[in-house]
Amino acid sequence: MRSAKDFFRPLAVGAPAPLREVPFRPSRMIHFFDPGNAKMAAKVPALAPTVDVLLGNLEDAVPTDRKEAARAGLVAVARAHDLGGTQLWTRVNSLDSPWALDDLVTLVTEIGDRLDVVMVPKVEGPQDIHYVDRLLAQLEARAGLDRPVLVHAILETAAGVANVEAIAGASPRMQGISLGPADLAASRRMKTTRVGGGHPGYLVREDPPPTSGGGTPGDMPRVTYQQDLWHYTIARMVDACAAHGILPYYGPFGDIQDVTACEDQFRNAFLLGCVGAWTLHPVQIDIAKRVFSPAPQDVAWAERVIEAMGDGTGAVMIDGKMQDDATYKQCRVVAELAAALAARDPELAASYAAARKAAL
Numbered sequence: 001m002r003s004a005k006d007f008f009r010p011l012a013v014g015a016p017a018p019l020r021e022v023p024f025r026p027s028r029m030i031h032f033f034d035p036g037n038a039k040m041a042a043k044v045p046a047l048a049p050t051v052d053v054l055l056g057n058l059e060d061a062v063p064t065d066r067k068e069a070a071r072a073g074l075v076a077v078a079r080a081h082d083l084g085g086t087q088l089w090t091r092v093n094s095l096d097s098p099w100a101l102d103d104l105v106t107l108v109t110e111i112g113d114r115l116d117v118v119m120v121p122k123v124e125g126p127q128d129i130h131y132v133d134r135l136l137a138q139l140e141a142r143a144g145l146d147r148p149v150l151v152h153a154i155l156e157t158a159a160g161v162a163n164v165e166a167i168a169g170a171s172p173r174m175q176g177i178s179l180g181p182a183d184l185a186a187s188r189r190m191k192t193t194r195v196g197g198g199h200p201g202y203l204v205r206e207d208p209p210p211t212s213g214g215g216t217p218g219d220m221p222r223v224t225y226q227q228d229l230w231h232y233t234i235a236r237m238v239d240a241c242a243a244h245g246i247l248p249y250y251g252p253f254g255d256i257q258d259v260t261a262c263e264d265q266f267r268n269a270f271l272l273g274c275v276g277a278w279t280l281h282p283v284q285i286d287i288a289k290r291v292f293s294p295a296p297q298d299v300a301w302a303e304r305v306i307e308a309m310g311d312g313t314g315a316v317m318i319d320g321k322m323q324d325d326a327t328y329k330q331c332r333v334v335a336e337l338a339a340a341l342a343a344r345d346p347e348l349a350a351s352y353a354a355a356r357k358a359a360l
């Protein structure tokens, strides 16, 4: 553990100073593409204005014999296109793989000035972040970068979940954490075979009605309620991130055709505190945009409460509901998120303005 007084010191001579706060930039969807797939890479200029984050994926889903092509493809994409306000992230290969070192060395020295965040898969504890932290500092110094590349961890091992608080606070570079439900399920020896989402077998059944003679509880029709396999992990991840001032994300939803269940999973994560999710296919982009942007009527309500609460202390009644210092804080979360998103999304800004007008 570094001493508190050294925490914000650069880890290499000539490396840029670490940031004191994670800048809040819209990241409702982290859109995955394979930079070694020429057809997908060709879509980058058209995709960029439609997403908050474009992520060149080098890890799982890129076959072994195309790892180098994916890395080279990402360098080419970053050099060829100006992505405007859209962030460029990458997911490098896992730290125990034969590719991770070259991924980091090549990307930071060749396109470090274009790269906002490096996503590190299969993080098991703070030691993984410390390794990447020092290496990035050395590479930033070599590349002459004037701002640090941030780090995002994927929570996809049982050890990673057990250490999530320490991972979140391991470095000032930590930008956020995403759930990695597929690898996490395997690591935990869960018996699912999916990427995120629920499972019909994970349920609670209502109590049997009182028996009056015949029949056993096993014979009676009873309603069942499917439960959320990921609730515990997401809630824990959100707390770890919030406690350390970094951002939590849902991660991927693999049933591309089931847009309804995707929206449900994304919305649960949004309500619990996540700021975005991964989009694996273009059909998921608008879902994430819709879900991770506060609804116009919620924003209008939040602004009304903020106005009525003045300096944010005391208690008032609005439409039969008590408002006080704590509801004021919740409303500020919603209103501040809406303002940050609207600054980058004129369509959203217009829908907020219309709801504000209707609420007058």
Ligand SMILES: CC(C)(COP(=O)(O)OP(=O)(O)OC[C@H]1O[C@@H](n2cnc3c(N)ncnc32)[C@H](O)[C@@H]1OP(=O)(O)O)[C@@H](O)C(=O)NCCC(=O)NCCSC(=O)C[C@](C)(O)C(=O)O
Binding pocket: 031, 032, 033, 034, 039, 040, 043, 047, 057, 060, 061, 154, 156, 179, 180, 181, 182, 183, 184, 195, 251, 252, 256, 279, 280, 281, 282
């Ligand atoms: C699922 C796949 C194979 C279906 O790809 P497809 O071509 O079969 O689908 P399609 O519906 O036929 O595609 C329609 C059009 O969209 C294009 N397209 C399709 N996807 C994209 C995309 N992402 N970005 C840009 N364009 C895309 C595709 O090229 C096609 O273009 P066309 O109309 O011109 O022919 C494809 O969407 C894909 O490869 N997506 C990314 C998969 C990926 O990155 N997986 C890894 C992340 S999840 C993960 O790693 C787990 C985790 C965290 O680690 C853990 O839980 O452990």
Ligand SMILES: [Mg+2]
Binding pocket: 060, 121, 156, 180, 182, 183
């Ligand atoms: Mg994974």
